[in-house]
Amino acid sequence: MGTFGWILGFLIPWLTGTMLCIRLLPSPTPGAWGWRLGYGYLLGMLLMTLLLRIESLLGGFSFWVSIALCAALVAGLYFWRRHQGLPKPAAFDASLGNSGKLIGGLLIAWLAVHGVGMLAEQAVKPIYAWDAWAQWATKAKVWFSQGHIVPFANPADWLAGKADYTDAAAHYPGLVPLLQVWTALSLGRWDDALVNLPWFGLWLSLVLATWGHARAWPLPPLTALGVTVVVGTLPFVGIHVMLAGYADLPQAVVYTLAALATIAWTRTKATHHAVTAILLLLACPFVKQPGIVWVATLLPAFLIAWRPNLGLKLTAALAGGAVLVIGALSQMDVTVLSYRLHMEFSPVWESLLANLVLFSNWNLLFWLLPVALLLGHREIRKAEWLPFVATIGFGIGFLSVVFFFTNAAAWVEDLSTVNRAILHLAPLLAFFTATLIGSVLAGVSRSVPEAAASTSPTPTNDNPEAAPATPIAAEIA
Amino acid sequence: MEMRRGQGGFVDGSLVIARFDPTGTAIVVPKVEAFSAKSFGAVEWNIEGGDGQEFTLIWQNSYQPAKVYQRRMTRMEGPVRAIMSGDPNWTGTIGGVALLVKGKSDSPVWIKGVSIIPLGAMDALAAVGRDWFELRPWNQTSINFWAGSSAQPWVWPLVAVALVTVGSLLAYIAWYWIRRRPFTREGIAGTLLLAWLMAGTPWLVTLLRQTSTAWEQYRATGVDQLPREERDIRRFLDTISPKLADPKARVFVFSDVASLRGMLGYHLLPRKVYADPRDAKVPPASSYRPGDYLVFFVRSRVMFNPNLGKLRLDDGSLLDVAPLHMSDGNALFQVKEAK
Numbered sequence: 175m176g177t178f179g180w181i182l183g184f185l186i187p188w189l190t191g192t193m194l195c196i197r198l199l200p201s202p203t204p205g206a207w208g209w210r211l212g213y214g215y216l217l218g219m220l221l222m223t224l225l226l227r228i229e230s231l232l233g234g235f236s237f238w239v240s241i242a243l244c245a246a247l248v249a250g251l252y253f254w255r256r257h258q259g260l261p262k263p264a265a266f267d268a269s270l271g272n273s274g275k276l277i278g279g280l281l282i283a284w285l286a287v288h289g290v291g292m293l294a295e296q297a298v299k300p301i302y303a304w305d306a307w308a309q310w311a312t313k314a315k316v317w318f319s320q321g322h323i324v325p326f327a328n329p330a331d332w333l334a335g336k337a338d339y340t341d342a343a344a345h346y347p348g349l350v351p352l353l354q355v356w357t358a359l360s361l362g363r364w365d366d367a368l369v370n371l372p373w374f375g376l377w378l379s380l381v382l383a384t385w386g387h388a389r390a391w392p393l394p395p396l397t398a399l400g401v402t403v404v405v406g407t408l409p410f411v412g413i414h415v416m417l418a419g420y421a422d423l424p425q426a427v428v429y430t431l432a433a434l435a436t437i438a439w440t441r442t443k444a445t446h447h448a449v450t451a452i453l454l455l456l457a458c459p460f461v462k463q464p465g466i467v468w469v470a471t472l473l474p475a476f477l478i479a480w481r482p483n484l485g486l487k488l489t490a491a492l493a494g495g496a497v498l499v500i501g502a503l504s505q506m507d508v509t510v511l512s513y514r515l516h517m518e519f520s521p522v523w524e525s526l527l528a529n530l531v532l533f534s535n536w537n538l539l540f541w542l543l544p545v546a547l548l549l550g551h552r553e554i555r556k557a558e559w560l561p562f563v564a565t566i567g568f569g570i571g572f573l574s575v576v577f578f579f580t581n582a583a584a585w586v587e588d589l590s591t592v593n594r595a596i597l598h599l600a601p602l603l604a605f606f607t608a609t610l611i612g613s614v615l616a617g618v619s620r621s622v623p624e625a626a627a628s629t630s631p632t633p634t635n636d637n638p639e640a641a642p643a644t645p646i647a648a649e650i651a
Numbered sequence: 652m653e654m655r656r657g658q659g660g661f662v663d664g665s666l667v668i669a670r671f672d673p674t675g676t677a678i679v680v681p682k683v684e685a686f687s688a689k690s691f692g693a694v695e696w697n698i699e700g701g702d703g704q705e706f707t708l709i710w711q712n713s714y715q716p717a718k719v720y721q722r723r724m725t726r727m728e729g730p731v732r733a734i735m736s737g738d739p740n741w742t743g744t745i746g747g748v749a750l751l752v753k754g755k756s757d758s759p760v761w762i763k764g765v766s767i768i769p770l771g772a773m774d775a776l777a778a779v780g781r782d783w784f785e786l787r788p789w790n791q792t793s794i795n796f797w798a799g800s801s802a803q804p805w806v807w808p809l810v811a812v813a814l815v816t817v818g819s820l821l822a823y824i825a826w827y828w829i830r831r832r833p834f835t836r837e838g839i840a841g842t843l844l845l846a847w848l849m850a851g852t853p854w855l856v857t858l859l860r861q862t863s864t865a866w867e868q869y870r871a872t873g874v875d876q877l878p879r880e881e882r883d884i885r886r887f888l889d890t891i892s893p894k895l896a897d898p899k900a901r902v903f904v905f906s907d908v909a910s911l912r913g914m915l916g917y918h919l920l921p922r923k924v925y926a927d928p929r930d931a932k933v934p935p936a937s938s939y940r941p942g943d944y945l946v947f948f949v950r951s952r953v954m955f956n957p958n959l960g961k962l963r964l965d966d967g968s969l970l971d972v973a974p975l976h977m978s979d980g981n982a983l984f985q986v987k988e989a990k
Contacts, residue, residue: 294866295858308928338923342913409851534809541809
């Protein structure tokens with residue numbers, strides 16, 4: 175199938191997911207196309223890994239059966255609510271002046287250069303980094319060659335003849351290898367470089383979804399574009415796109431989009447956010463084992479949205495309870511998700527701070543975070559921000575426990591894992607930081623509830639990107 | 652050059668550090684005549700491999716000859732370099748320099764030589780700029796951090812951008828305050844975004860240059876352009892692949908270097924490969940079946956008796972094998988009979 179199949183394998187899942195998102199959000203809200211395309215790629219690829227699992231159970235992978243199923247799904251979704259038609263393509267905000275258009279164009283060009291550079295690098299660079307060929311692509315390469323999923327065992331069990339294959343982490347989930355299996359199937363052969371295309375797709379998904387959420391926040395177009403640039407050009411995110419093969423970027427993108435959907439739902443109660451949040455939260459633990467903890471960090475957001483006052487108290491109780499449980503477990507020398515808890519505090523501040531504010535791995539993110547909190551200290555106390563603040567707080571709390579109270583402290587000092595752990599939270603943190611600054615500076619203090627718009631059955635011919643970003647006086651009760 | 656700590660030897664004119672001492676360090680001392688610190692401002696070590704290892708320059712000066720000074724060095728494009736101009740201990744006559752390597756990873760190190768370079772003040776300033784914009788080629792530690800140190804410990808470009816941004820914002824606000832006009836929010840937003848783009852520029856430059864390098868390396872038809880580790884593995888695979896005649900037989904991969912073990916194991920898939928990333932030990936003889944292949948690549952302590960056709964394993968047990976390939980300390984055997 176070659177290059178044609180490779181491109182088809184990229185576009186068909188994207189189209190399928192996007193069609194689903196169009197049916198979830200048919201109306202022309204600000205940033206709707208960014209949201210549809212961003213979530214569309216991720217949901218489409220997750221669906222594809224599910225199809226591959228089913229095909230494997232039924233006898234073996236089939237590229238054309240997968241394509242046919244996706245085509246049937248697209249057709250079904252199209253005819254399901256045919257009367258809605260399809261929303262019109264978005265255009266850039268016509269209300270922007272010439273200077274605004276110029277700045278917007280430059281920012282898009284800046285992002286595009288990043289994207290093209292990363293894609294060009296990825297197209298030729300074979301699987302390179304350690305874990306990629308020690309524990310992730312190992313499974314993908316074998317499953318592709320066998321035509322179905324076969325079990326892997328740890329080296330000791332392999333020596334005992336319990337499986338035909340072994341690698342460094344036989345027990346790790348299969349979702350990430352299946353992304354590579356699908357790409358190899360579409361290409362028709364195993365190619366150490368081209369099988370990594372989904373990592374670029376995930377970056378694209380992150381960028382588009384960020385734009386969608388920033389516009390729906392609602393931020394004005396240029397501010398939303400600034401937020402998108404901040405999230406899309408984090409250097410360490412780029413590293414994981416180019417040196418593809420690790421599960422950390424997929425984990426980061428699935429978690430970020432799940433969290434953004436959850437937080438958007440707490441602000442708007444819109445159906446499309448609820449559906450995407452549930453789907454992605456279900457997927458989180460199948461990407462990487464810590465995914466289950468990342469899902470838990472969103473519990474406070476739900477609680478606060480459910481009953482703001484009670485939710486805050488429950489959140490405080492949860493935080494206290496978590497400290498007690500971790501303290502108790504650490505007395506028992508317990509290992510949780512491969513991290514050995516210990517009560518002894520490991521003062522790795524120096525290494526951690528140097529990594530965050532001196533080295534260029536995260537651009538200026540950890541300089542801007544205090545600036546954002548300073549500028550937005552009043553903003554974040556408002557009801558609409560509290561679920562987001564609680565999520566970020568729990569995320570940072572989780573990372574702090576890992577860095578300061580587990581055997582991962584040593585990995586902070588030698589920089590071996592610290593950035594990969596931060597990567598799971600960093601895009602969400604970047605969105606939080608940039609959106610908070612953007613909200614304060616753009617004077618956006620209240621939210622636009624999208625619920626009414628998203629359930630509107632009939633799209634209009636209005637340009638969705640030109641929708642006014644004027645806040646309305648609606649507080650979340 | 653000679654090694655004062657650790658073990659190694661010369662291969663093709665390069666000193667290869669094969670093993671670190673029990674403290675995890677190796678020291679390499681080149682033969683260098685004493686020289687004036689004023690006349691020479693930089694030291695460059697020509698090194699291949701060594702991804703993730705920590706390199707430190709050691710030197711002595713004539714003012715306190717009993718004292719040994721140290722400076723962490725940064726791995727940039729090509730050599731490992733230390734800019735010494737401005738260092739208060741880089742003074743008088745330098746009696747000698749040495750390289751301290753701390754084993755932070757399993758990546759092998761090839762040291763080709765050392766250069767002591769004249770450097771003026773302007774050169775030193777330019778070196779700071781290069782530190783920011785010079786290509787930091789991807790290596791095995793890039794997946795963990797892109798930037799992890801600076802060639803100039805007293806200059807942090809990211810901090811400089813942050814401070815300039817804060818200064819600009821304060822000046823901007825002060826200017827409007829003096830003029831008694833309300834400052835515009837767009838100005839602040841624009842300044843912050845500009846700072847982000849400035850701080851991100853080295854990353855973008857690196858990305859584009861790295862992409863260009865990757866196209867040169869990986870689109871080439873031969874293996875000569877590839878990075879050292881990949882080149883050696885590809886050559887070895889080209890040699891042994893035709894000899895792995897039975898595709899269903901199990902393949903055991905052994906190497907002292909975990910990264911080489913894993914990489915070689917990956918390339919041999921979808922054969923039934925054993926390449927334990929956490930343990931370099933060779934399992935006992937009872938683990939093998941007739942027909943199994945044993946691959947040794949950069950592996951010490953391999954003892955084979957060609958007269959008896961027996962391989963001595965790590966636990967001392969003997970295995971009957973047929974040698975299929977042996978060269979440069981690397982080997983491929985096939986098990987004849989398991990005991």
